[in-house]
Amino acid sequence: MQLYVFFTPETILPERAQAGDVYIVIDLIRATTTMTVMLEQGARRVLVAESIEQARAGAAAHPGRALCGERNVRRIPGFDYGNSPREFAQLDLQGRELILTTTNGTRAFHACPPETIRLAGCFRNAHAVVSAALTLARERERDIALVCAGEFGYFALDDAVCAGYLAAELLRLAGPDHQEADPGSPVLTPHGSALAAIAIYEAYKPPRVLEYSESSLTVLRAGLVDDPPFCVEIDRSSVVPAVSGREPETGLLIVEPLAL
């Protein structure tokens, strides 16, 4: 079992993916933090749209769904909500269906090979997502990949820092100190990309990342000053958003809480 990091969705190697590999998508500021909070607040499912048009078509086909998302941090005109995890944390979303489209994060989900298990990771669900990923990968003897959403195709420091933390946690949980819980389980070997992410985490671990990450600075400049600090709080949620399928008529990816 190998542990990889893809620092942008463009670097994913679909031809190397095997059915059952576990891909954790990370858009720390803010899409995967937002999705975790939406499900934490009771949403039945989040429908992940690649484009504004696809989001609008998904809402038109199923009245009652809330349209959520942003472009360049701002709520999209005509949408019910933006992409602020702090805002969603204050809402009762019990039973709601939410359509989400964001500048980078939601496109990263669509870039992952469809035969893989796709989870959403962030600091808020760090422990929950790494333990789920390890269980799923061990059951299938498959690899784990951390997919950073990046920003407009560029490397994004916030996603890489979170990937480094999740990589270190995965290796700790899979390491000898935890082997007695699961004796004989396959070893998880870090690829160089995972070691690089861990080094980036060590150099820019929170709160430092908030001063240097473009995504953090962009959100702060837009006046959403509570969002970046909220996104670096660790282990506040046990929810693991997971892709459970694709809606045939709209192409939206269906994301629901993982039940192991």
Ligand SMILES: O=C(O)[C@H](CS(=O)(=O)O)OP(=O)(O)O
């Ligand atoms: O809304 C966000 O936080 C960002 C905006 S941008 O990447 O800084 O333009 O979008 P996301 O897709 O969540 O990274």
